[in-house]
Amino acid sequence: MNTDGHLLEQLKNLKFVKYDHARKALNIFSSQSQGYYVPLNHCNTNAGILNELCHMSSKCWVTAEALGELVIALDILLDPQRNLPHGRKKDGLWINAEETANNKYLTLLGCDTSLLDQ
DSSP states (O other): OOOHHHHHHHTTTTSSSSEEEETTEEEEEEETEEEEEEEEGGGGHHHHHHHHHHHTTSSOOOOHHHHHHHHHHHHHHOOOOHSTTTTSSSSGGGGOHHHHHHHHHHHTTTGGGGGGGO
16 A cells, blocks of 8 residues: 555656646656646546546657656546546546645645645
8 A cells, every 4th residue: 555655756756747736737748848738627537537648648759658657647646546436426426636636745745734625
């Protein structure tokens, strides 16, 4: 089982994907590109996540390693297996991906997120 410290370290060690807290987006880049922002508000559903992955895979500059890191970052920040289970209804099968990612990121940093909901 992953600890928050391990997940934060894994997120920070990604070479081609960085979480941009201010933009509420993931920045995916390669040596040939300055980057492309994947807005987390596009990832509120399983379909949205899949659409972003397919969209990025169609970019000629996106490497398989960068795309794999995008999957890892989405998994760490959104935990779609838990928050968006396939075939079972959970609050309309969507999440607020920006809020979920932001709270997860702050939790990984050791911040108390309970005050954010007040």
